[in-house]
Amino acid sequence: MPGDALIDGYSIPDGSCDELLEHDGTPKPHVASLVATLRRLGPQTLMEAGRRRDAIFMQQGITFEVSGSDGERRDRPFPLDLVPRILTGAEWTVIKRGLAQRIRALNAFVDDVYHGHEIVRAGLVPWSLIVSRPSFARAVHGVRAPGGVYTHVSGCDLVRGGDSIWRVLEDNVRTPSGISYVLENRLAMTRLVPELFAGHRVRPVDNYPSLLLEALQAVAPGVESEPTVVLWTPGPLNSAYFEHAFLAREMGIELVEASDLVVRDATCYMRTTAGLQRVHTIYRRLDDDFIDPLDFRPDSVLGVPGLVRAYRAGTVAIANAIGTGVADDKAVYHYVPEMIRFYLEEEPILENVPTYLLSDDKLRKWVLGRLNELVVKPTSESGGKGVFIGPQASAAELEQQARLIEAHAERFIAQELVHLSTVPTETGDGHLAPRHVDLRPFAVFGEEIRIVPGGLTRVALREGSMIVNSSQGGGSKDTWVLDDGASPDLVLPAVVPRKPPRLPDIRYGGWHGQAQQQQQQQAALGPPASR
Amino acid sequence: MLARIAQELFWLGRDMTRAEHTARMLDGAFHADVPGTPGERGVTLSWNGVLAVIGAKPPAPGEEAAEGAAAEAVHSAPAGILGRGEIAPLLTLDTENPASVVSCVYRARERARTLRDVISTEMWEALNSFYLSLGRYDLEAALATGPYSVYQDVKERCALFWGLLVKTMLRDEARSFLDAGGRIEGADMVLRMLRVAIPVGDTAGAFDEPAQAHEAEAIALLHAVGGVQAFRRHVRSGPSLNSVGSFLLYESAYPGSVLASLDELRDALEIADQTPRSAPPVLRLGRLIADLELQQRTVDRPEPLVEMLARVQAELEQIDREIDDRYFAVAALSMVHV
Numbered sequence: 001m002p003g004d005a006l007i008d009g010y011s012i013p014d015g016s017c018d019e020l021l022e023h024d025g026t027p028k029p030h031v032a033s034l035v036a037t038l039r040r041l042g043p044q045t046l047m048e049a050g051r052r053r054d055a056i057f058m059q060q061g062i063t064f065e066v067s068g069s070d071g072e073r074r075d076r077p078f079p080l081d082l083v084p085r086i087l088t089g090a091e092w093t094v095i096k097r098g099l100a101q102r103i104r105a106l107n108a109f110v111d112d113v114y115h116g117h118e119i120v121r122a123g124l125v126p127w128s129l130i131v132s133r134p135s136f137a138r139a140v141h142g143v144r145a146p147g148g149v150y151t152h153v154s155g156c157d158l159v160r161g162g163d164s165i166w167r168v169l170e171d172n173v174r175t176p177s178g179i180s181y182v183l184e185n186r187l188a189m190t191r192l193v194p195e196l197f198a199g200h201r202v203r204p205v206d207n208y209p210s211l212l213l214e215a216l217q218a219v220a221p222g223v224e225s226e227p228t229v230v231l232w233t234p235g236p237l238n239s240a241y242f243e244h245a246f247l248a249r250e251m252g253i254e255l256v257e258a259s260d261l262v263v264r265d266a267t268c269y270m271r272t273t274a275g276l277q278r279v280h281t282i283y284r285r286l287d288d289d290f291i292d293p294l295d296f297r298p299d300s301v302l303g304v305p306g307l308v309r310a311y312r313a314g315t316v317a318i319a320n321a322i323g324t325g326v327a328d329d330k331a332v333y334h335y336v337p338e339m340i341r342f343y344l345e346e347e348p349i350l351e352n353v354p355t356y357l358l359s360d361d362k363l364r365k366w367v368l369g370r371l372n373e374l375v376v377k378p379t380s381e382s383g384g385k386g387v388f389i390g391p392q393a394s395a396a397e398l399e400q401q402a403r404l405i406e407a408h409a410e411r412f413i414a415q416e417l418v419h420l421s422t423v424p425t426e427t428g429d430g431h432l433a434p435r436h437v438d439l440r441p442f443a444v445f446g447e448e449i450r451i452v453p454g455g456l457t458r459v460a461l462r463e464g465s466m467i468v469n470s471s472q473g474g475g476s477k478d479t480w481v482l483d484d485g486a487s488p489d490l491v492l493p494a495v496v497p498r499k500p501p502r503l504p505d506i507r508y509g510g511w512h513g514q515a516q517q518q519q520q521q522q523a524a525l526g527p528p529a530s531r
Numbered sequence: 532m533l534a535r536i537a538q539e540l541f542w543l544g545r546d547m548t549r550a551e552h553t554a555r556m557l558d559g560a561f562h563a564d565v566p567g568t569p570g571e572r573g574v575t576l577s578w579n580g581v582l583a584v585i586g587a588k589p590p591a592p593g594e595e596a597a598e599g600a601a602a603e604a605v606h607s608a609p610a611g612i613l614g615r616g617e618i619a620p621l622l623t624l625d626t627e628n629p630a631s632v633v634s635c636v637y638r639a640r641e642r643a644r645t646l647r648d649v650i651s652t653e654m655w656e657a658l659n660s661f662y663l664s665l666g667r668y669d670l671e672a673a674l675a676t677g678p679y680s681v682y683q684d685v686k687e688r689c690a691l692f693w694g695l696l697v698k699t700m701l702r703d704e705a706r707s708f709l710d711a712g713g714r715i716e717g718a719d720m721v722l723r724m725l726r727v728a729i730p731v732g733d734t735a736g737a738f739d740e741p742a743q744a745h746e747a748e749a750i751a752l753l754h755a756v757g758g759v760q761a762f763r764r765h766v767r768s769g770p771s772l773n774s775v776g777s778f779l780l781y782e783s784a785y786p787g788s789v790l791a792s793l794d795e796l797r798d799a800l801e802i803a804d805q806t807p808r809s810a811p812p813v814l815r816l817g818r819l820i821a822d823l824e825l826q827q828r829t830v831d832r833p834e835p836l837v838e839m840l841a842r843v844q845a846e847l848e849q850i851d852r853e854i855d856d857r858y859f860a861v862a863a864l865s866m867v868h869v
Contacts, residue, residue: 052677190565191679197565207746210769217768226767252763501841503723504848506585506630509855510542510642 006039006046007424007432013464015162015419018434019085030482031086033199038083041195043430049082049192050426056192062184064470065239079475080185082193085423085437085457086200092453092481095158095166098350099441100449101340103154106173106327107445108343110150113326114141124338132410133332134380135174135325137288139295143312145321147219149445152283152319153212155179155455158439159353160421167353167418169438171328171336173320175285178456178476179208179442180243183250185456185478201483203453208442209250212283215446216251219317220280227280230254230270232261234286234302239471244285253283263306266313281317288322330379330413331357354416358409367414368405371398375415376405387467391417420466423477425459436460438468439479454479536649537708537803538859543642543650544712547658547689550635552720552756554685556581557619557632559755561678563747578618584723585622585630619678624670632685633665650709651699654692661688686757707803708858711796715851718792721756721779722844728752729776729837749775761785776836780843781827789843790823803858812853819846 010025012018020031027035038046057063057077064078087095112118113130120127130136155176157169186205190197213229220227233244235257248255260270261279269276284291290300295308310316326332334355340348356374358364367374376388388401405412422434441455457477458468468474560581625631629638640662647655664684673681693713700706728748749770753759762770762778765785782788797816801807808814826839834842 190562191677194561194565194678204747206750209763210746213767214769229767249760250763252760252765252767501726503583503726504844507851508629509545509859510538 006043006430010424010432010434012422012434013419013436016434016436017160017162017164017421019160019421019423019437020083021424030088030484034084034086034196037196037198038432041193046082046426047430053077053080053082053188053192056188060184062181062188062242064242066471078181078184079461079470080181080188081425081459081461081475081477082189082196083424083426083432084189084196084478084480085439086480086482087454088482089484091166094349095439095441096451098166098168098348099156099158099443099451101344101346101349102156102168102171102336103151103173103443103445103449105336105339105343106154106171107149107151109332109339110173110321110324110327111144111148112343114143114323119339119342122342124342125332125335129331130326133326133329135288135323135329137296137323137326139308140311140321140323143322145219146221146314146317147446149215149219149319150321150324151327152215152219152321152445154320154443154445155440156443158350158441159418160439162419164421165351167351168333168336169353169418170330171333172440173328174287174325175320176440176442177240177243177285178440178458179452180246181476182442182452182454182456182479183208184246185476189478200480202480203483205452205454208444208452209247211444211446211450211452212247213251213253215444215450216281216283216317216319218446219319221314221317228254228270228278229281229283230256230261230279232256232258232282232284232286234258234290238285240285247283258302258304261304261307263304263310266306266310266315268304268307268310268316279316281319283319288325291322330355330377334413353418356414358405358412358414364405364409368402371402373417375417376401376412377415378411379413380411385472389417389466392464420460420468423457423459425461425475425477433463435463436466436468437477453481532704534859534861536646536705539642539646540649540705540708541712541854541859543639543646544709544714545716546635546639546642547692548713548716549630549720550632550639551686551689552717553581553585553622553630553632553635554682554689555757556584556724556755557622558679558682559751561619561682562754563751580727581622582618583727584720620671620674623674623678623681633670636662636665636685649705651695653695653699657688657691657695661692664688702802704803707799711799711803711854714792714796714799715847715854717787718789718796719844719847719851721787721789721792722840722847724752724755725776725779726837726840726844729772729840746770748772752776752779756787758785758787761787773836776840780836780840781823783824783827790820790827793820793823793847800854810857812850812857815846815850815853819843819850 007021007025010021012021012023019028020035021027054077057080058075061075062078063075065073066076109119113136117127119125120130151173153173153176155172155178157172158166159169160166182205216229217227220229229251231244231248231251231253233241233248233255235241238244245255254260254270256270261282262269262271262276264276268279268282270279286302289297290302292303292305292307293300294305296303307316307318308322311318311322333352334357337348337352340346356363356367358367370390372390372393374390376390378386388397390398393401420436420438423437424432425435427433437457437459439455439457441451443449443451457479458470459475459477460466460468461473461475465473470476560578564578621628622630623632626633626637628634636658640658643650643655643658670681696706696709700709728751746769749772750759752772752775753762753770756779758779762775762785765782766774766778768774778785778788780789783790783794785791793816797813797820800810800813800816804810804813823843826834
């Protein structure tokens with residue numbers, strides 16, 4: 001059968017589980033329809049769809065900047081793999097609840113760090129750790145964000161190990177990106193391979209811009225009518241600019257750069273053709289370090305002088321709040337389960353990946369003894385840079401990593417290796433092979449926490465690789481959360497199907513409409529007359 | 532100019548606009564339908580909705596029974612699965628069905644043949660290529676696998692036609708009738724869509740059903756006219772059926788709104804008519820526009836949207852008849868005698 005060629009020799013790596021297929025290659029029950037359709041379409045169709053996807057993405061400018069081997073940065077079509085990743089309603093409910101809980105705790109932590117330090121007083125998190133994080137912002141000590149919300153947009157990365165249990169790998173509450181790809185991926189899938197959806201009911205994701213806008217409006221400081229919300233981008237040369245422009249367009253808000261903003265009398269304004277217009281909420285997509293040369297890096301040309309002053313005065317809301325980065329540091333991650341217990345008095349629904357802080361001597365020695373089994377990450381990097389994977393390292397690399405750890409233990413953390421789950425992925429010749437994936441759902445915190453069903457599934461395109469970041473050669477997949485009646489939170493009552501009103505007849509006219517016009521008249525009169 | 536030619540131009544404009552609107556609506560319905568979620572959430576601008584807007588086949592004897600049977604079939608089959616497979620080809624490809632996209636384009640091309648001395652060469656070539664392309668490739672296969680590209684093509688070719696008109700056609704009586712046809716059809720199509728999508732009953736916001744369900748419908752409606760971005764830029768809050776309905780009816784800044792179309796229609800007729808100030812359709816149109824503008828500026832609208840829509844459509848129907856009477860009736864008389 002031609003379709004079987006699609007998954008010839010599909011071999012799930014040791015220690016991992018596959019999200020769509022069992023170990024013997026049979027599809028899991030909830031994806032039967034999808035796999036049947038894939039088999040029917042076959043490798044050729046898949047490749048053809050892939051070519052169309054690349055052409056469309058280039059045409060629409062859905063690209064990602066990548067440094068080529070010659071050092072040149074160029075645009076490449078965003079790598080979307082056409083085989084979706086599918087989650088059942090039940091799985092999603094657990095993830096959703098766990099994430100909401102986690103984000104609430106992180107938010108409370110940020111508030112605590114800049115106010116009473118209760119969690120430090122309780123002896124649960126060392127103050128020295130918090131204060132030594134590069135993203136700890138002294139400038140906002142004592143400032144309460146409007147509405148008490150600091151982590152307006154968060155993207156926590158989840159992974160599923162060989163034991164099938166979901167764990168949080170990493171928190172991202174500074175400027176998590178990727179939501180635009182989630183939305184564009186879904187759109188592309190419905191256009192390129194609509195037949196894959198047959199037999200499945202997939203929850204929509206396209207309400208994210210509305211959710212975000214509502215949240216940004218909700219936290220605007222005291223104003224009765226429509227608050228002015230803007231999206232602040234470093235500019236078109238930024239690698240995530242596509243997303244900035246996308247979100248601004250979808251939300252219908254201004255896309256501003258630093259030169260458009262000005263602070264007068266501790267109030268933030270934007271320069272318009274009609275003079276200065278007050279800005280109430282800024283969704284900023286640049287790091288704290290650059291936002292205000294008066295309070296942060298003085299050499300920043302991307303910042304707005306006096307912005308922190310306005311923020312302190314409470315006249316402008318900034319999303320995510322200044323100083324929130326203290327919560328997504330990889331060392332602080334270790335304490336998040338404690339935060340959940342402390343602030344919320346609940347047990348964590350989602351567990352961390354077991355993590356070890358290397359500043360402790362005994363722990364460090366133990367870790368060094370097991371270096372070839374563990375993953376080591378620098379606490380201050382992002383995007384997968386500098387990640388060391390023990391089991392894949394050569395003897396020389398092991399030694400080098402050990403030396404780095406000995407020299408600067410406080411700059412690293414070690415984690416147990418998670419055997420990331422796999423999903424069938426197209427390998428370039430139309431065939432499917434298992435590739436490792438993670439999941440980044442996106443949450444919006446305004447008046448309440450809302451999470452878009454699914455999120456960005458990032459896939460490592462190279463065989464055996466577990467680095468999924470797009471800057472390191474990763475791709476993405478559309479993520480489906482099935483509407484299978486297993487989500488009790490989805491309480492939308494049935495909209496009664498309505499009978500449309502009786503509309504006037506569609507008219508036809510002129511010479512060539514004569515036949516239709518006559519038909520209509522004759523129908524009103526009786527049996528058709530001959531012309 | 533010749534009444535017969537004016538009428539052909541008018542209907543050329545209408546056919547082209549109808550083809551484009553139908554294609555956009557089908558694309559919108561497809562977009563909402565593919566992920567398979569409608570089901571109980573009943574996106575009204577779904578297949579049945581589109582069918583109702585287009586008005587299926589023109590009524591023929593025995594239509595009631597056929598309608599009933601079709602309606603029954605729709606209710607008994609799982610939602611979405613029956614609709615897409617049957618209705619999309621019917622409204623796109625079926626040459627027997629005068630309401631299909633293909634039929635509209637065929638008619639437009641036939642009309643353009645008689646108008647070759649009136650419309651510009653570039654316009655004719657664009658339309659002719661459009662017609663030829665529909666016969667050339669396997670539309671049915673394309674529709675089954677990638678309907679988006681079929682509708683995209685239709686949109687592009689229609690845009691080309693109108694773009695060339697703006698660039699190359701003399702601003703005379705002939706062009707005015709072509710414009711007028713396009714505008715009146717545009718207004719009518721949007722009205723029909725709004726009337727199908729917005730429920731009879733309370734639009735003042737007191738729905739029992741939650742806002743989320745209606746937001747999906749409102750977005751589907753915007754997709755169907757291509758007005759998503761315009762709406763988001765203009766109305767900086769989430770779409771609701773009421774806000775979208777008002778936007779598409781009253782917002783003169785949006786070129787696809789009913790008010791904007793009617794405004795342009797009036798401009799076109801004022802050029803076309805020798806004595807516009809005493810022309811019944813122009814006067815009636817002026818009154819309707821003034822009424823809409825008043826409604827637009829009134830914050831607390833006394834008249835619910837649904838009733839307004841019905842009223843506007845009835846008025847538009849009347850204006851259509853008066854246009855017929857004033858400019859084309861003379862030609863119709865001659866056709867009867869043949």
